Amino acid sequence: MVYNVFLQSDEVTFSANEHETILESAKRQNINLQQGCVKGVCRVCKLKLISGGVEYRSGSTVCLTEDEVAGNYFLPCCAIATSDIVCATNSQGTGVARVSRRKEGVLVVHKEEKGSVFILRLKLSVHTMIVANPGQYIEVEVGDGLFRAYSIANIPHKDGVVELHVRYRRGGVFSERLKHSIQLNDVLWIRGPYGDFKLDDASERNLLFIATGTGFSPILSMLASGTIDSGRVIHFYWGGRSYEDLYFLESIASLINDYKSLHFKPVLSSPSRWDDWEGMVGYVQNCVMDGIDCLRDFDVYACGSPDMIQDAFNLFTTQCNLPAGQFYSDAFYNNQ
Template identity: 35%
Template sequence: MDHQVVVKPSGHVFSVSADESILAAALRQGLNLPYGCRDGVCGSCRGRVLSGEVSHGNASSAVLGESDRLAGFALLCCATARTDLCIETTEVRALADIPVRTLPARVHRLLRVAPEVMIVELRLPSSERLQFLAGQYVDILLKDGKRRSFSLANAPHDDSVLQLHVRRVPGGRFTEHVFNGMRERDLLRLRGPLGSFFLRDDSPRPMLLVAGGTGFAPIKAIVEHALAQRSTRPMDIYWGARQRADLYLLQLAQQWAAEHPWIRFVPVLSESPPAERWTGRTGLVHAAAMHDHPDLSQHQVYVCGAPAMVAAARADFLAHCQLPTDEFFADSFDYAADTQLAIATGPAPEMNGSPHD
């Protein structure tokens, strides 16, 4: 039997089944409640039960003492609902709400989805979880103190593994290792979440999402988070690549559009050879979006990809499509120096903030 949970002070409502924790149910439905471990150890998910009855599950007495329970507190990662509930807890809706952490991570799986693209799945220690906003990135910390940054391609509610989309950079130290030396169960260190590129889910505006190459990674996270929220905000997704093989999750994007009438997906190729017999859109991906959306005055726009594409999209959308400056959010993927870069619209380098080679 499902129970209804009302969150104060936000007023958000979600349902929870008898066999899942209150936190798991909230995350599954796109609500970002605070947490750190999901195992009753850190206490980050502590909230107050204002009305209703919960079972405290395996909450540690060292973290949640008897006096806390009598005062109505519960660890939401352990507690399950016995009745309908009203709880009091903060919701993570801004960068300042999430601590940046350094954590070990083990390579769980390597999936080569295109000749030059590898999906890397990372698993954190069983007692840890990384909370983040849809669209943010992490730094992979190298042994010499340098770092490489990659967007998180999974939505926040789906955090059992962290998914990175890595494009090989010829001669790149780290990406060549990913393709030629990395093995499952290898140990890495990461730091995050980082970056100001994330879904502004409090806006009712239709969304235009433009991705170039592996810039699809944070766009994927944003779309899947919106779907988990049961949002029906219109989403027009444009994904640009050179050849068809570079659209490495084409079927997934097509499935979003097929299953949800408020989602439209447009793939665009810039260098498709005749042998591919590509019959879809061609040219620059942001130009295709401009052609279809000459008036963006009521939209919210998310752009992720190479610096030249991001810069052109920003200039053209603002100058020719009436897009308000404060409704443009971008992530520019750079490949050069070993420093954290930034642009006015959000974090820079490939996948969001520093070089990824």
């Protein structure tokens, strides 16, 4: 059977059949819905179902929150249409996936290598304004119409510059270019911002930030935003395998000074003897449990490794009294 999928806000219609997911159908017809892991975990692609029916492929992992399920959200990367459907999209890219159309040119004004991570700063043109919520991401065109998502590490509307933290991966489509060919004053193409990994402004609960690797970058933007009430206690655990993974460690002192209630705990899971490490050792989620017994009065923001995020959610909700609705996450996947 073939069904029609109507994306309400974008006024786009495409067909979907029973043998492929809605996302696969969209891609086949050059409809570029937002996507991330394509495994049902990151929730980047979620859409709101207005009418019609969908079902998930057998064995699919669907990591929607209870509130999202109650609100008729679904994940097109795992879902198959069972009738004609109407979906809501958000043209601002905040909270609901959208059809991507417009891209903007930006100028490379800073490229710095810190271990295996590049700090990349992109200057927006006078005609481009990115008003991003701390925690959101943009997509960078990496060639042949392909885009890769990178979290914003700063507040771009303050100085017209977007900062990205890009881990170098051998064979990576973008990181190889960044290491070997991209130079200052080169033009790159971006689109966004997107994503709903952002602070709950209405909450007055204490905060736990937990990150691995470059999952540090969206949390950095949250802390740099200046919007966190000074009365909230903040715990920030940042984990890596070796000292090199904590690439921004020397620059975090100013944030600690800005927040008197910030307790920062760097963690290494596999320090080498050359690291000369005297800090916490272990998996970062386990170190949180060693330091905080009860998370009932916390909002938790986890970013980085999908395995860390899944394990942290399971541990915190079953052993630390964390309500599931107070756990927010953004999983980083190793796309080539």
